[in-house]
Amino acid sequence: MDEREPVFTIAVASRLTRMHPQTLRKYERAGLVAPSRQSGNHRLYSNADVARLRRIRYLVDERGLNVAGLEVALAMSDRLGAVGPNASRSELRSAIDEALGMSESP
DSSP states (O other), rough: OTTTSBOOHHHHHHHHHOOOHHHHHHHTTSSSSOOOEGGGOOOOBBBBHHHOOOHHHHHHHHTTHHHHHHHHHHHHHHHHHHHHHTHHHHHHHHHHHHHHSSSSOO
């Protein structure tokens, strides 16, 4: 099964992540997670969404990040993940700058 296939309702995702459904909605409004929408506008979460929500819970509970901190940390993590493990030092620096909104505009 594809890890991005939407399979979990908000109730199930809430149980899997040990987060209140309202918290999941808050993180969606903040743009930290983007569940798929089913007919009737019901949210469906994938395994990748649940893993991201667990990462968010760790960052909040163990590291004390707020939503603004989560935005920066997740943007940096996403960008570094996209660059890949064999990136050069300059590619890593560019990815970090881009994630922090420090890249130069053309």
